[in-house]
Structure formats: structure tokens, C-alpha cells
Amino acid sequence: QEIGLQYGADRLGKRYDAAMQKFRENRLGAFIHWGLYAIPGGEWNGQVYNGAAEWLKSWAKVPAEEWLQLMKQWNPQNFDAKKWAKMAKDMGVKYVKITTKHHEGFCLWPSKFTEYTVTNTPYKKDILGELVKAYNEVGIDVHFYFSVMDWSHPDWRYSIKNQEDEIAFQRFLAFTDNQLKELATRYPTVKDFWFDGTWDESIKKNGWWTAHAERMLKELIPGVTVNSRLRADDYGKRHFDSNGHLMGDYESAYERRLPDPIKDLQVTKWDWEACMTLPENQWGYHKDWSLSYVKNPVEVLERIVHAVSMGGNMVVNFGPQADGDFRTEEKEIAKAIGKWMQKNGECIYACDYAGWEKQDWEYYTHKKNSVYMIVFNRPYSKQLTVKVPKETQIINAVLLNGEKMKVTETARNEYNVGVPKQDFQEPFVIKLEIKSSKTSTNKYQ
Numbered sequence: 197q198e199i200g201l202q203y204g205a206d207r208l209g210k211r212y213d214a215a216m217q218k219f220r221e222n223r224l225g226a227f228i229h230w231g232l233y234a235i236p237g238g239e240w241n242g243q244v245y246n247g248a249a250e251w252l253k254s255w256a257k258v259p260a261e262e263w264l265q266l267m268k269q270w271n272p273q274n275f276d277a278k279k280w281a282k283m284a285k286d287m288g289v290k291y292v293k294i295t296t297k298h299h300e301g302f303c304l305w306p307s308k309f310t311e312y313t314v315t316n317t318p319y320k321k322d323i324l325g326e327l328v329k330a331y332n333e334v335g336i337d338v339h340f341y342f343s344v345m346d347w348s349h350p351d352w353r354y355s356i357k358n359q360e361d362e363i364a365f366q367r368f369l370a371f372t373d374n375q376l377k378e379l380a381t382r383y384p385t386v387k388d389f390w391f392d393g394t395w396d397e398s399i400k401k402n403g404w405w406t407a408h409a410e411r412m413l414k415e416l417i418p419g420v421t422v423n424s425r426l427r428a429d430d431y432g433k434r435h436f437d438s439n440g441h442l443m444g445d446y447e448s449a450y451e452r453r454l455p456d457p458i459k460d461l462q463v464t465k466w467d468w469e470a471c472m473t474l475p476e477n478q479w480g481y482h483k484d485w486s487l488s489y490v491k492n493p494v495e496v497l498e499r500i501v502h503a504v505s506m507g508g509n510m511v512v513n514f515g516p517q518a519d520g521d522f523r524t525e526e527k528e529i530a531k532a533i534g535k536w537m538q539k540n541g542e543c544i545y546a547c548d549y550a551g552w553e554k555q556d557w558e559y560y561t562h563k564k565n566s567v568y569m570i571v572f573n574r575p576y577s578k579q580l581t582v583k584v585p586k587e588t589q590i591i592n593a594v595l596l597n598g599e600k601m602k603v604t605e606t607a608r609n610e611y612n613v614g615v616p617k618q619d620f621q622e623p624f625v626i627k628l629e630i631k632s633s634k635t636s637t638n639k640y641q
């Protein structure tokens with residue numbers, strides 16, 4: 197029995213309009229975390245903090261007015277939006293999510309509603325506008341990251357303890373509405389809003405506003421998508437409302453973690469998008485990446501394929517330097533991913549959950565009447581176990597370079613697919629052509 201909600205999910209089930217289909221079929225995106233935090237890069241008053249660099253203000257307990265002095269040093273002389281767009285294109289991402297404003301409150305666009313923007317820095321120019329133009333010009337969709345929590349704004353509140361808090365916070369929500377309207381009208385080609393900084397009591401007590409923000413953006417930009425993290429319902433329930441229905445257009449809870457391919461198959465019922473960092477937990481630029489493990493290209497690929505194999509998107513994060521260029525490690529990872537995507541992208545783009553039982557060699561994805569096997573773990577047996585659903589037959593198996601693979605039926609609904617002769621020293625993809633069969637023969641007792 198469902199309860200009545202005014203600010204619960206606006207829609208049940210997946211969206212199938214063209215804009216959402218594009219969101220889903222994009223599958224691979226990049227995150228850009230760029231703000232004042234890139235200047236100190238994790239170090240404050242001679243001390244290096246190993247927490248997330250974009251949270252340095254918090255770790256070093258820097259008062260807002262002192263932190264925002266960093267604006268005087270914001271002058272990224274090596275920033276070139278066209279170079280950023282080429283890097284993304286070469287990586288094979290179909291969309292880029294950009295921090296318009298992170299928790300610190302510094303805006304990459306010339307907002308009229310605060311002084312803490314690029315306009316009031318030595319750089320002056322509209323960085324967000326340059327990036328939207330450059331990415332769109334190379335056919336890459338732009339998504340906006342927007343932090344509701346704003347450490348620069350006197351009316352921000354973590355909780356509402358009294359009438360003064362209540363009045364201040366309603367002013368804050370009006371300020372936020374103004375900034376969102378500004379972003380939606382200045383940059384009408386934006387395809388998605390990814391909200392962050394919405395976990396505090398103050399927002400959970402104002403679920404009405406989160407429903408209003410989603411509806412407002414969808415009126416301003418038909419087709420735009422909004423993540424579940426924005427949303428709280430009448431009772432402060434987040435992501436899924438009090439009736440268990442997903443709010444927003446896709447679940448956005450998988451940050452630096454992924455659903456289990458055996459135990460968490462429920463996520464295949466709705467759209468979702470994960471995001472990940474290259475170090476253990478650095479979104480903004482940190483000067484010392486030796487402080488935590490940095491994933492190698494295959495480990496990044498494994499997470500991308502894992503997400504798509506369960507019907508989700510993956511967004512890989514980059515934290516540009518204060519000068520507007522990227523660190524070498526990030527350029528190399530982007531290049532390596534792009535090289536692999538060039539050869540194997542057809543098992544990612546517009547692919548979805550295959551519904552087959554995961555095997556040790558790793559992941560399946562599905563598109564039309566093909567099932568792709570993406571092999572990360574080459575078995576010593578030289579045989580790839582494939583267990584198919586009932587009444588499903590494998591017609592043939594080919595490597596993406598066309599080399600035919602041997603397929604042997606080993607038991608009821610089970611096959612062995614041979615491994616390629618050549619050891620590619622990188623994950624490889626086998627494309628299975630399948631057909632459903634109602635074979636009556638039952639050669640297995």
C-alpha cells in the first residue's frame with residue numbers, strides 16, 4: 197500500500213524519450229573537477245593534507261573569506277578549451293560533466309548572483325561558456341555538476357535550528373534557483389544537471405524545493421536529465437522516495453564504488469550512473485598523488501565495463517591543474533582508454549545488461565541480437581565458460597577483429613568459447629551472435 201506524496205517520484209519506470217536514450221547510450225563520460233582548490237592542490241600553510249583536495253578548505257579549517265582570496269591567483273594561462281575537447285574526444289567519452297560550482301562557492305561562469313565568480317579574477321573570461329562551446333563543437337554532450345551546499349554563502353545552513361535559520365535558508369534556496377535559471381538560460385545546450393551537496397538536514401527538510409528544482413529545469417530545458425542525488429521527498433527520504441520509487445532520471449549513488457554483479461542485480465531495473473576517481477579519493481587537483489593508490493588503465497576499463505554490464509554509465513574523473521593543463525598521469529590514462537575504446541567501443545556504446553550469469557573471465561554486454569564477452573581474466577583452461585538462458589543458442593563467436601572463435605556445447609545451456617591464439621596482453625572482446633531456439637531435442641538426461 198503506497199502512501200500519498202507531494203514531492204516523491206514524478207515518474208515511474210525508465211524514460212524512453214530521445215534525450216534519455218542518448219544519455220543512456222553515451223555510457224562513457226568524463227568528470228571535470230576544477231575550482232580554486234586546484235591552486236593549493238591539497239597543501240595549506242606548508243602542510244599537505246591527504247584528504248580529497250577539493251575539500252582542503254574543510255580539512256585545514258580555512259574561513260570562507262580567507263579561502264576565497266585564492267580568486268586573486270586564478271589565472272589559468274595554459275587553459276585551452278579546444279585542447280580539453282580533443283583530449284575528451286580522443287578518450288572516447290560521449291559526454292563531460294563539469295563542476296559549475298563546487299562546495300567552495302566559486303563559479304566557473306559569470307554569475308550575477310554572487311561576487312565569487314571567474315569575472316572577479318585576473319582571468320575574467322567565462323570558462324564554462326568556452327568549455328560548453330568546445331565540447332559541443334566536437335559532438336560531446338555537456339552535463340553540469342552543481343553543488344547545492346555553498347560554503348561561500350552566508351545563508352547556507354547545515355540544519356534548521358530556529359526561525360532565523362529558516363528565513364536565511366529560504367533566501368539561500370531562492371539564490372540557488374536564480375543560479376540554476378542562469379545556467380539553464382545561458383547554456384541551453386546543457387543535457388543534464390548532476391546535483392551534489394544535498395545530504396544535510398537543511399535540504400532533507402526542504403524536499404519540496406528539490407522537486408521544484410527538478411520541475412523548473414525540465415520546463416527551462418525540455419529533455420534535460422536530473423540525478424537522483426538532488427531529490428528528497430516529503431519525509432526527507434533521498435534518491436528513492438518513501439514508496440521506494442527512484443526520483444530524478446537515474447540513480448547517482450555509486451561514487452567510487454559499484455553494485456555487485458551477482459548480489460545487486462536490482463540496479464538493472466533502472467537507469468544509473470557511477471563516477472570514479474583515478475587515485476583512491478581525489479576529485480580536485482592534488483599535488484601529491486603518491487599518497488594513495490592510482491588505478492592503471494585496465495583497472496579503469498574494468499570499472500567502465502562493469503558499469504555498462506549492469507546497465508549503468510561510468511564517469512571517469514579528471515582534476516585539471518591551476519594553470520589549465522592536465523597532469524601527465526591523467527593525459528596518459530585518457531590516451532590509453534581512448535586506444536582501447538577505438539578498437540572495442542562497440543561493446544560499450546548503446547550497450548546494456550545482457551541478463552546472463554556473470555563468469556570469472558568477467559563481463560557481458562548486450563546490443564540488438566549480439567552479446568559481447570569482455571575478457572579481463574584469460575583462463576589457463578583456454579576455455580571461456582558461457583551459460584546461456586533457456587532456449588538461447590549461440591550461432592557464432594568472433595573477435596572484434598573478425599577472427600572466428602571455436603564454440604563447443606558442453607552441457608544443457610552451456611558452451612565453451614575458445615580463447616584467441618594471440619595473447620593481446622589487454623582485455624579482449626568476443627561478439628556472440630545469438631538466437632532464441634525452442635529446440636525440442638533433449639540430448640541431456
Ligand SMILES: C[C@@H]1N[C@@H](c2cn(-c3ccccc3)nn2)[C@H](O)[C@@H]1O
Binds near residue numbers: 248395471479
Ligand atoms: C562527486 C564528489 N562528491 C563530493 C563529495 C561528497 N562527499 C560526501 C560528504 C559527506 C557524506 C558522503 C559523501 N564527499 N565528497 C566530492 O567532493 C566530489 O565532488
